[in-house]
Amino acid sequence: MDLKDKIVSSYLAFEDHLDDNSPLHDIRNEAIKIFEQKGFPSKKEEAWKYTSLNSLLKHNYSLFPKRDNAIEYKDIKQYLIHDIDSYKIIFIDGKYSSHLSETTHDGMDVCLMSAALSKPKYRLIIENYFNKVATTDSLTSLNTAFSSEGAYINIPKNKLVEKPIQIVHFSTGNEAALMLQPRNLIVVGENSHVQIIERHQSLTENPVLTNSVTEVFAAKRAIVDYYKVQNDKESASLIDNTFINQKQESHCSVHTFSFGGKLTRNNLNFFQNGERIDSTLKGVTIIGNKQHVDHNTLVHHIEPNCESHQDYKGIFGDSATGVFNGRVIVNKEAQKTNAFQSNNNILVSDKASINTKPQLEIFADDVKCSHGCTIGQLDESAMFYLRSRGIPEKEAKALLMYAFSNNVLSSVKIPEIKQRITKIIANKLGVRIGFDL
Amino acid sequence: MLKINNLHASVEDKAILRGINLEVKPGEVHAIMGPNGSGKSTLASVIAGKEEYDVEEGEILLEGENIDDLAAEERAHKGIFLSFQYPVEIPGVSVTNFIKTAINETRKAKGLDDMPANEMLKLIREKSELLEIDRKFLSRSLNEGFSGGEKKRNEIFQMAMLEPKLAILDETDSGLDIDALRIVANGVNKLKSKDNAVIVITHYQRLLDYIVPDFVHVLHNGRIVKSGPKELAHELEEKGYDWIKEEVNA
Numbered sequence: 001m002d003l004k005d006k007i008v009s010s011y012l013a014f015e016d017h018l019d020d021n022s023p024l025h026d027i028r029n030e031a032i033k034i035f036e037q038k039g040f041p042s043k044k045e046e047a048w049k050y051t052s053l054n055s056l057l058k059h060n061y062s063l064f065p066k067r068d069n070a071i072e073y074k075d076i077k078q079y080l081i082h083d084i085d086s087y088k089i090i091f092i093d094g095k096y097s098s099h100l101s102e103t104t105h106d107g108m109d110v111c112l113m114s115a116a117l118s119k120p121k122y123r124l125i126i127e128n129y130f131n132k133v134a135t136t137d138s139l140t141s142l143n144t145a146f147s148s149e150g151a152y153i154n155i156p157k158n159k160l161v162e163k164p165i166q167i168v169h170f171s172t173g174n175e176a177a178l179m180l181q182p183r184n185l186i187v188v189g190e191n192s193h194v195q196i197i198e199r200h201q202s203l204t205e206n207p208v209l210t211n212s213v214t215e216v217f218a219a220k221r222a223i224v225d226y227y228k229v230q231n232d233k234e235s236a237s238l239i240d241n242t243f244i245n246q247k248q249e250s251h252c253s254v255h256t257f258s259f260g261g262k263l264t265r266n267n268l269n270f271f272q273n274g275e276r277i278d279s280t281l282k283g284v285t286i287i288g289n290k291q292h293v294d295h296n297t298l299v300h301h302i303e304p305n306c307e308s309h310q311d312y313k314g315i316f317g318d319s320a321t322g323v324f325n326g327r328v329i330v331n332k333e334a335q336k337t338n339a340f341q342s343n344n345n346i347l348v349s350d351k352a353s354i355n356t357k358p359q360l361e362i363f364a365d366d367v368k369c370s371h372g373c374t375i376g377q378l379d380e381s382a383m384f385y386l387r388s389r390g391i392p393e394k395e396a397k398a399l400l401m402y403a404f405s406n407n408v409l410s411s412v413k414i415p416e417i418k419q420r421i422t423k424i425i426a427n428k429l430g431v432r433i434g435f436d437l
Numbered sequence: 438m439l440k441i442n443n444l445h446a447s448v449e450d451k452a453i454l455r456g457i458n459l460e461v462k463p464g465e466v467h468a469i470m471g472p473n474g475s476g477k478s479t480l481a482s483v484i485a486g487k488e489e490y491d492v493e494e495g496e497i498l499l500e501g502e503n504i505d506d507l508a509a510e511e512r513a514h515k516g517i518f519l520s521f522q523y524p525v526e527i528p529g530v531s532v533t534n535f536i537k538t539a540i541n542e543t544r545k546a547k548g549l550d551d552m553p554a555n556e557m558l559k560l561i562r563e564k565s566e567l568l569e570i571d572r573k574f575l576s577r578s579l580n581e582g583f584s585g586g587e588k589k590r591n592e593i594f595q596m597a598m599l600e601p602k603l604a605i606l607d608e609t610d611s612g613l614d615i616d617a618l619r620i621v622a623n624g625v626n627k628l629k630s631k632d633n634a635v636i637v638i639t640h641y642q643r644l645l646d647y648i649v650p651d652f653v654h655v656l657h658n659g660r661i662v663k664s665g666p667k668e669l670a671h672e673l674e675e676k677g678y679d680w681i682k683e684e685v686n687a
Contacts, residue, residue: 380489385525388485389535389595390513390543399538403529403578431538 003057008036010063011145023127024117024147031136031144038138050323050355051265051294056237059207061179063146065093069172071203073100076170079201084416086197087165089151093172094180096149109154110165113183116152125154129187133215133245133271140241140267143213147183150212153196157189157219164195164414169212171236173204184214186224193223195414202236214242218250220274225253227417231260231424234289241267248274248303255412256283257421258293259428269298270308272334277306284405284421286428288317298327301334301364310341313405315429316352327359328369335364341371346378346401378404398429438463438634439484439603444495446483453479455659456495461603464631468645468670469638471656472678477638478522480656481607484636485519486512499603513539514546516602516633520592520609527579532591533561535579536598543599564597568624585612593624600628605636610644622647642674655681 001009011032018025040057041048069092080088087110090100096112103111109122116122117130134140151167171178188194202208218224230238238261244252258264270279285293299308314322324343345354358371378400386396405425412418425431439461446454453476461467471477483490484497486509496503504512527535541551552560565575568590580588589609596604606625610618625635625648637648645653645667653669654661657678662685663669673681 379525382525382527384482384485384487384509385521385527386539387509388487388513388519388521389539389599390510390546391539392510392542392546393508395538395542396510399530399535400527403527406529409529 003061004036004039007063007142008032014064014146022117023123024130027131028145028147031141034136034141035138035145038141041138047296047325050321051263051292053263056207056209056263059177059209061177061207061209062175063179065095065175065178067174068095069093069174071097071100071170071172075203076100076168076201079168079170079199080166081164081197081414081416081420084164084414086163089165089167091149091169091182093174093178094149094169094182108156108159108161109152111152113150113152113185114148116185117148122152125187129185129215129217131215133217133243134213134241135243135269137241139211139239140213143181143183143211143241146181147213150183151186152184153186153194155188155192155194157191159189159192161192161194164197167196167198169200169210171202171204171206171208173202173206175206177207178209180208180210180212182210182212184212186214186216188216188218188222188224190219191221192219195225195227197227197229197417199229200232200236200238202233205233205235208236209239210237211239212241214240216242216244216252218244218246218252220247221249222247223251225413226255227412227414228254228256228266229421230256230258230264233260234262234291236261237263239265239267243269243271244279245271245273246277246279249276250274251278251280253280253282253411255408256295257424258283258285259287259424261291261293263292265294265296267296269300271300272302272306272308275303275305277303279306279308280411281308281310281312282408282411283312284408284425285312285314285316285322286401286405286425287315287320287322289320290318291320292322294323294325296323296325298329299339301328301330301337301339303331303333304335304337306334307338308340310343311408312343313408314343314345314354315348315401315405316345316354317348319349319351321352322354324354324356324373325359326357326371328361328371330362330364330367330369332363335366337364337367337369339367339369343373344404345373345375346404347375348401395431398431401429402426402431438500440498441484442496442498444483444497445493446479446490447493448479448490453490453659454483457659457661459654459661461634461636463634465652466629466635466637466648466650468650468653468667469636469656470640470642470653470670470673473640475656476659477656478607481519481605481636481638484512484605485509485517510542511546513599514543518596518599518601518604520589520596520604520606522608522611524580524588524592526581526583528581530579531576532579532594533575536561536595539595540598560598564594567597567627568594569620570594586614586617589613589621590617590624593621597624597628602633603636604628604633605638607638608640609637610639610641618644619647642670645670657681657685
């Protein structure tokens with residue numbers, strides 16, 4: 001039985017033990033129908049032309065891990081930003097780990113999707129927001145059909161959430177192969193500010209396929225800063241589907257740091273429903289071996305006077321492959337839009353490749369939209385400058401690559417994250433650099 | 438210290454240096470002057486080991502050793518320093534991290550361990566004071582958004598940190614106001630000793646009022662056509678380069 005059939009047939013058993021009164025009942029049934037009809041995306045689809053899921057679909061994944069698996073804090077500490085106070089929502093093989101987590105209901109909800117889906121007091125929020133910005137593509141639908149756990153964050157208005165929130169999914173490898181469908185819902189009220197860090201981390205070499213969906217709703221003047229740290233083992237793959245709905249004057253940013261994993265696909269979608277909105281999408285990708293990272297972004301400018309800033313840098317070594325597909329839609333009504341997009345890549349090896357494609361669909365006539373993509377090598381005059389200071393060729397190259405990618409970090413607002421990512425980049429490139437000053 | 442014999446160099450088959458002879462002894466300051474396009478910056482780059490230039494004839498000896506086959510970084514490890522006319526901007530690497538890397542890579546090449554952090558800090562503090570450089574400046578990205586004066590001061594700061602045997606200052610005075618010029622020259626003078634040497638490449642005599650040369654050489658068409666004491670610089674300032682060209686052609 002292939003994976004799709006296995007998923008569809010196991011859905012019946014899954015839905016059977018859920019509450020019939022759940023507001024999700026119909027949504028789930030609808031979603032599984034879409035998945036059944038469309039199946040996993042293939043390279044025949046334009047949006048998946050350069051990314052094939054075939055090698056991932058051959059594993060016999062467990063869809064519902066049987067056991068509760070415990071892990072100790074000391075074994076996972078290194079994967080957390082542990083030097084600052086933070087809320088933590090931690091999952092092990094898809095199940096919530098209360099002893100590793102730190103949630104709150106004090107003036108806001110930083111807790112679990114399973115609680116939000118089952119408790120009556122959250123029902124209204126679920127009805128108003130769940131699956132309201134997510135699209136109906138097959139993988140998002142697959143997640144919707146099975147969505148039962150993940151992070152649920154609801155910040156009321158005028159709240160500055162001082163501690164960042166870390167959402168971390170661990171997989172233990174106790175299953176021979178595991179497929180996860182985490183589902184996050186993040187609702188941020190007017191004038192509120194929240195910072196979120198998301199990570200998926202496998203602890204063994206057993207294959208893991210995560211198909212994650214995150215919906216973010218940013219109300220008027222809300223600020224949401226989202227950081228995705230993708231530095232997983234090369235046996236793990238991630239399809240990240242993130243949908244962000246912004247209201248007027250809100251500022252949302254997503255920084256995606258892609259260093260690990262076998263295959264990573266980021267479907268990142270921004271919808272600007274209001275004026276004077278600012279959306280920022282930034283990414284650093286540094287991969288080697290046979291790793292594959294695909295950034296598939298969409299910014300939909302619906303109303304006037306809004307901005308979007310996209311800046312993705314990639315360094316590809318060995319036989320690594322990258323894709324950047326940046327789509328910007330500017331509606332006819334969205335006059336005075338400023339939309340910027342830039343994608344710069346360095347290929348370090350002859351076998352590495354990158355497919356980059358800006359896709360601008362502009363229907364308004366008074367807008368500033370720019371896009372640029374480069375694929376290149378390192379600057380010769382910069383190389384001579386560094387070498388003339390005694391830095392050998394190999395180290396000079398590494399330092400320039402470090403500089404090239406590190407430049408994206410200027411907009412990271414949490415110093416500990418900036419430092420951590422800087423360190424990962426330096427290690428990855430083999431740069432010996434001091435951070436103590 | 439440095440001996441250049443009959444050096445011919447070209448870039449993309451275009452001959453630029455056509456037989457340079459020059460000897461620089463420890464403790465000396467040499468000025469190389471000349472009109473635009475005479476080959477001054479090429480000479481600096483060739484000594485520092487820039488790969489685009491082909492050395493077709495002649496040799497460059499540093500303390501008796503032929504350095505023609507050495508890479509730029511190996512020449513740096515042996516004590517050659519080039520202060521760039523146009524320092525390259527490198528966003529994303531701070532001045533401090535850059536200089537630390539340069540120092541520790543140089544130490545590594547000499548078989549030494551990294552400089553201890555407190556020693557490095559002390560050295561950075563000392564040298565940045567010498568060049569009146571603000572601490573905040575050191576955490577900025579290398580040369581990015583620096584004014585002309587800041588770039589040049591940063592070059593001399595690096596020189597002070599690396600303590601080269603032979604420093605080549607390529608048009609260090611261009612783009613400097615009088616205050617910056619004074620600071621930069623003062624820095625160079627304080628670093629001078631009987632064991633090191635400086636080659637000042639400049640178009641104008643102005644810098645030479647502050648860094649006083651022992652010898653002045655005039656470069657024209659890829660050759661040193663005239664050498665003399667520091668007074669030669671004043672003569673050039675007054676009379677321009679045309680009389681030299683006439684002398685050569687006569």
